[in-house]
Amino acid sequence: MGKYSQDAKELLRLVGGKSNIAAVTHCVTRMRFVLNDPGKADVKNIESMKTVKGTFTQAGQFQVIIGNAVSEFYKDFTEEAGIEGVSKDSVKQAAKKNQNLLQRGVAVVAEIFAPLIPAIIVGGLILGFRNCIDSMYIFENGTKTLCDISQFWKGIDSFLWLIGEAVFHMLPVGICWSVTKKMGTTQMLGIVLGLTLVSGQLLNAYSVASTAAADIPFWDFGFFKVDMIGYQAQVLPAILAALTLVYLERFFRKITPQVVSMIVVPFFSLVLSVIAAHFILGPIGWKIGSAISSVVYAGITGSFKVVFGAVFGFVYAPLVITGLHHMTNAIDLQLIADYKGTMLWPMIALSNIAQGSAVLAMCFLQRKKADAQEVNVPACVSCYLGVTEPAIFGVNLKYAFPFVCGMIGSSVAAVISVATKTAANAIGVGGIPGILSIKPASMLSFAAGMAAAVVIPFILTLIVGKKKGIGAEQEEETKTEVETDLKAYVSGKVIPLKDVKDGVFSEGVMGEGLAVLPDEGTVYAPASGTISVVMEESKHACGISLENGMELLLHIGIDTVAMGGAGFEYRITQGQKVKAGDPLIKFDREKIKKAGYSDAVICVMPEQGNTENLKIYTGMQAKAGETVVVSFDHKGGTDND
Template identity: 40%
Template sequence: MGKYTAPAEQIIEAIGGKENIAKATHCVTRLRFALKDESKVDQTTLETIDVVKGSFSTSGQFQVVIGQGTVNDVYKEMVALAGIEESSKDDVKEEAGDKMNPLQRAVKTLADIFIPILPAIVTAGLLMGINNILTAPDIFFEGQSLVQVYEQWADIAEMINLIANTAFTFLPVLIGWSAMKRFGGSPLLGIVLGAMLVHPSLLNAWAYGSAQASGDITYWNVFGLQVQQVGYQAQVLPILVASYVLAKIEIFLNRRVHDSIKMLVVAPVALLVTGFLSFILIGPVTFIIGGWLTDGVLAIFDNAAWLGGLLYGGLYAVLVITGMHHTFLAVDLQLSSGPLGGTYLWPMLALSNIAQGSAALAVGLFTKNNEKLRGLSITSAISAYLGITEPAMFGVNLRYRYAFISALVGSAIGGILLGTYGVLGKIGVGGLPAIISIQREFWGVFAIGMVIAIVVPFVLSAIITLAKRNKA
């Protein structure tokens, strides 16, 4: 009997037995199940197992938090004990997707597209934050930036800025690759489609507003139809819709064109048709819709900023539970490419991360005679302070609901503050390091927001934890 044989057997029993497992896989820290009937899960028993740090259900999957490294060994034992085949994450996602309603499937589709490119976007945001530190005045020297005082750093800052901006400049290329994978088409064609929408011979989308005002936009004449020669840098909707169309055309042609001429017909025809549709119809229409989306969010923060902060700051963690938080990445990207050059939402996300960490930390520090919980709370709090909240949320706060609610209260108050003062930031890192992604003029307000997100959840959770301990 192996070291993890007993825990694996206990997990199988707690999730309803091996007969209840349709598919099972694992990621870096979690076991992922597509279960036949989630009502058979004994979550109370499950979370008493030594290796289990938490569990939750999302997007049709039941997930058990184990921890890095250990999860591999537990999974191997579980597969052997249950007599099931090892599955990939895609297999489990497909099995779980059959149980979803249309809204859940739409959210899952967006998540499947954006999650693979998220590391590139977050890295770009982090590097842009570093560039801001180097180039913003009044950080190290009054009225001057670091590169103005130490000019030898200027070219380094410029190189960092170029590296950071690449992911955003060629965002349609990243989305095209990921979307085509999700829609069942060729990822290479998705890359070409995305590159086509940001081709250097087109008017850069960043200059569209000024070009429109001055009447400098050039047009193609397609049989009398005037088509703007405009690129779609940093735009999300055009490439999403275009990728879907391209994938469907490619799949349609692959089923009907003989193998001997597929290379000569499928890709050229699919790309040509999609290209014409993108510039004539898809691009202009989705560009307008994207503008409406941006204007709608801006209208909320222009007319009732405190309400926008309250709702997004207070409910972001709830969105994480449902998986819908991934859909707001598209909104962040649209706002960042708009006239403000930043987004209201990312700073509130960072406060939500911090609040979840503080609530978990308080539970661990003030719960008596539970070393496992103490260890989990401290490590998950550190993770949340660095922008990864799942261990804190699912391992601690949702188990002790008052902690989760305390975190929501703290992030809502912080969100009201950030919304009221119109704090803007770039997509980047979350948690405490997020301050480098915030526009320089808002650092003071954001720092106050961080203090709120640390203190309020911690104090509320500590008070309730102590009250429950004394009552016991």
């Protein structure tokens, strides 16, 4: 049995069983399901599982956030379910049946840009660093930059542009490659097509606006002419050209005999797609992209820019839930190409920060609840670094009000951003590091927006959270549940663990502990905590997680798992909160003995959590709920000290 077998079995039940799973895979932190009937998933109980950090549905997939242990959990899940996992691409294909036309379109755009994001982030960081050394006039009374006074830094600035130019000016190459990769056609042809869009023979796209019409170079075919214009940093022309290449290659591969396929298919596919790109699709794509960016730019800079900023800042986080936020990548890049900067990206970075600040408030409200902090802290950090999903799905949506408070803070921050014309040179760097992508002249105004994105959601979440009793609830739990001892969990004689006739327990393989030779047939909770493990079939054991991080395993008898649950009755369920003295399991001592097994009730501590000076008491006759069998101190002290 694997480490997560029991949880995997429970998750299988809660998603509707094997018959409800059309496909399943996993990524770095999540289980990704395509469910035949999404309505059968018991979301509430799934999210109450200790191993689950949150759930959400996106792009037709039901995703369960597990965390870093997802690969091990996935292995146990597929074994318990008796199904084979599939690739991520297969899951995406299966998920399409749960998507509408808009969702499919957004998914395509997202999948095109996903492989490019790491390079775009690197490019953004490089341009941000170059901003700091070649555009910030902070030397010699504000008249010179670092590059002006240092040849070394001037050389660094020039060298780094090699990378920046490759990322942003040559973006169509990456887009054409990504489209052919996604569509399963020849990627090298995509790269060549992209290179024809940014060739040095063409007039650079950035120079078109400043070049007189009569000076624009052209191809002269005698009876018609075509302008020789490049598409550096252009998004839509590259996507349209690449899709044309894909469908041409599929068409020629289908009609061409195999014997000449290697010659005919690539030749006609590439030549025709390059012709289409420069004669038709490029100019059309440029105009459509420019029209979209013009509308967005007008909204950001026009008479109603404050309203635009307020609305965009408020709705961006909900867009993340739907996946529609991926569309902004293309718009941002088009704005940069057309206007030498984007005012959209700063608002996106501020939205990241606002959601992170709401989580920061939850960290404060739940500061004494260790299991909540396991989710809160990493979610807050990742959100401040620009990755919002753990914060949104793992914390803010779970409680709802932090999500709304983050939206309000984001809205105010976005108003500050557009009102001060805050613009970025690049995209990809979100959250607090996003300031590196901001134009030097806008850094102070972006900092003002950051302050609003930090303070407003934090204070609002704190106020609402306290009104909802979250802070008081946690303090009360700390006072009532933080204990410094374990009481006898069954009446009887307490014996050392080494006296138990079992190699695993008696040798301490599972951890330190003790055993009780019972006088009665009920096991009680030795301390307050959460039921973390149940054995649905055998019912002979359970696990309890305490607030201090200690893990307890209570096990009735030796080898009693073989009884298949006969003589055992649970009084608890997975995820249930229990207090010291609550009944956990009833067991029939006579049935156990007749089956030839010992009825010794064992308690081991696989994890000792935030404790020190642990002492175990044995050799006495104990009374359940009264006799102390284990005592310990809390590291760093407690409110009960």
